[in-house]
Amino acid sequence: MRSDQPNYDVDPTILQPPGTPVWVADEAWRELARAAARLDRAVVVVDCYPGVDEQAVKASLERVFDVVVSVPDEAARPTEEIDALVAANLGDDRVFGYITQFNVADLYDEARLAELRRRVHERTGPIVLMGWGARLAAPDADVLVLADMPRWEHQLRMRAGMPNWRCKNGDEDILRKYKRSFFVEWRMADRHKQPLLDALDYLLDTTISADEARLITGDTFRSALDAAITRPFRFVPYFDPGVWGGHWMQEVLGLPGDVPNYAWGFDCVPEENSLALDIDGVRVEMPSQNLVLRKPIELMGPGTFARFGADFPIRFDFLDTFGGGNLSLQVHPLTGYIQEKFGMKYTQDESYYLLDVGDDGGVYLGRKPGADFDEMFDELEKAQRGEGSFPDERFINRFNARKHDHVLIPAGTVHCSTRNTMVLEISATSYIFTFKMWDWDRVGLDGKPRPVHLDHARANVQWDRDTDWVTSNLINRIDVLEQGDGYRIERTGLHELEYIETVRHWFSVPTLRDTQSTVHVLNLVEGRAAVVESPTGAFEPYEVHYAETFIVPAHVGEYTIRPADGAGECATLTAHVRGTEFPRSVSGEDLRFSGRSAS
Incomplete structure (x- = not known):
């Protein structure tokens, strides 16, 4: 840590x-x-x-x-x-x-x-x-x-x-x-x-x-x-304990220690987060959804709005298992299934970005070669009836992980993170559509069994996603887009089946970015602090700190990010909706992911 x-x-x-x-x-x-x-x-x-x-x-x-x-x-x-x-x-x-x-x-x-x-x-x-x-x-x-x-x-x-x-x-x-x-x-x-x-x-x-x-x-x-919508800002985060929760956020983010653990941290969930105004020292709180409902095009951009309406489609949250336990073994519904069964427009595709990994930390992802589908669900049903633990080692891959790994999890992929991981989860904003398959013989903090939905899981697990497939398609698919003196820009995902694009910038110099008329959601994944500025002075410099998620509205256009004084090298992970950019040229250059010096 x-x-x-x-x-x-x-x-x-x-x-x-x-x-x-x-x-x-x-x-x-x-x-x-x-x-x-x-x-x-x-x-x-x-x-x-x-x-x-x-x-x-x-x-x-x-x-x-x-x-x-x-x-x-x-x-x-x-x-x-x-x-x-x-x-x-x-x-x-x-x-x-x-x-x-x-x-x-x-x-x-x-x-x-x-x-x-x-x-x-x-x-x-x-x-x-x-x-x-x-x-x-x-x-x-x-x-x-x-x-x-x-x-x-x-x-x-x-x-x-x-x-x-x-x-x-x-x-x-x-x-x-x-x-x-x-x-x-x-x-x-x-x-x-x-x-x-x-x-x-x-x-x-x-x-x-x-x-x-x-x-x-x-x-x-x-x-x-x-x-x-004219400047970077943050939603008000909230945190919650859970049966598998850990203590990384308490130690690293400085959260209060008067709870058993923190399992979740929600730093960009507009339907549930708040916006807080400071009016001469008086704090006025409102749902951040008000901004989505009233200024959707300026916030998200015309392309994202055309696809999703007044529905912010990107979620950033934390999953903390340091000193805790494994997440439930789970799968998310396919798009057609979530539309038919629950009336949702899109499904919960996601990814795990590893902010930190402790001893033996890793992820479960996809099935093992030779595993039998019906046999696996027979074993899951036995475990659900209390007839013994599910033999996960026979059916599900387990991969060790390192800090800054990025694991992609399109819907239909069996997955979970293990204990001793700190995950920045980047996902579609579908919230609750997790089909638990096994919960490691646990009950919830309320003493009741946590809901398991094997029938839903059976209908959605994509059985072709075996060891070779997930290794080739879902783990650390890093492409270097551009690099120069003091910066490197990498595409880290998501999978072609998912609509979110993620790009990681490493930088020790000011770098110029451009929303290209689509919202950017960022997290400072490395470095003590960074400063977001407008090349034209359109907004006041905005300082962000390690692990903070912040929003750059589509309306902003060009912006720069540099390390705060004395911060050394920093890294941000940026997510936006793929295919909703409106390219524009500055001196003949496409600045979508430009890392050139902004001086």
Whole structure:
């Protein structure tokens, strides 16, 4: 492990101009009252994202408004009807469902909404309509507020006992609550939220609590997103323990040590990460998905947007097994399978970039020659029934690994990393579509067996990927693209079956890059710190630190990266969507991966 003093920033923020208005705690609620008071018979809508504590928000509003109406209480369909509506999306599986095509309006009784609209029209004074879907009751509200919630915070609240929306399932298995959120509620919520982003008058952050709410104007919200796509930035990472988790991130990144381990670190998962604004020292948090939904072309580029829509397709995360255990033996679904069975547009192709490797660290990848498919699944089923351990050495290859190895894992490939590895996982953003085949006779941190999906795995394992094939196609396929005095540029993957391209730059001098109108996701995989700069001064110099993932929006175009003072040689790994570049020439040179001196 590295022994440098940790400088990884666990809470990156985006600095806003001095004097930007922000209201905190009671003053936030009073500002909403003042906004209503400036209008005659004002209708205020506070639309809430799932995970917002609606009762706490309602109680805070009632301190400053005489009439506060919960739109879900007044007009939502009964829970039993909602359950019946989405039953096909949820199914019986503990983990997997099917992406819903329903909208928030489908959760409401239109006759009761119409009655509520009539009451609002006949009111004699200000009124507040609040709750998820509140805007349905007042599409032309005088004051529109979005009470937003990052999905990671929502997950933490569900773990602590929060039920799904309008449900009485607070004590239910967290995987089932997450499933309902992932396949149903969050999908509806983002469709409902997207048109609000250009119309909202205020954004309300209750991530800490309603008592510590932070309020900014809609103009501040939009200008912050407008500025974000003009410069490099980072999402707010989050970390989580796991049954196989390790301790590398605690030691090297300086994470708090009051947890049993850290298994995962999520540094670029826009649907679940946050963006944090720094407004004169006040931290305002929002889902980073807001940037994807509102500025998708500027962020991702026209080519990536044309392929994926407002869906950020690249994920960077950490898998830490130093001092821990092997990941579960697993496989990811093929594209046709994930579309048919789960309603997802693309599958979870991925790769493992080895940031660090300890004693005997390695990867399991592909099958051994002569292994029999049916026999392997017979043994897996016996292990699942508790009739002995799975004899992995008979069926699955195990390769030793070294720091900076890059292992490519197209969907359908049996794989996992071993203990004593620190993996930077670069993958498509499909999140939860891992079919566990064997979990090394373990149970989860909750004491329950971790879900294994052998039927799904059987339908997706690509049996032709044997030792020779994975050695030739998936391990360290390094091509040197360009090198010169102080730099070397290498293509490291991904496999031709995958849509993500990755390029590694080694540099001890400033190097010039170009997004070519497609988003770049980077991680500083070697070196204490590096500085990202604009050749034209379009943005302030931006310092990144070892193991930090950062985004360079497509809108940025040219940018340079150099080692920070005294940092020595550095390396970045850059991912982008293959085939979405828009080439352009500078002095007749294609600068897509140029490493020439930027002086």
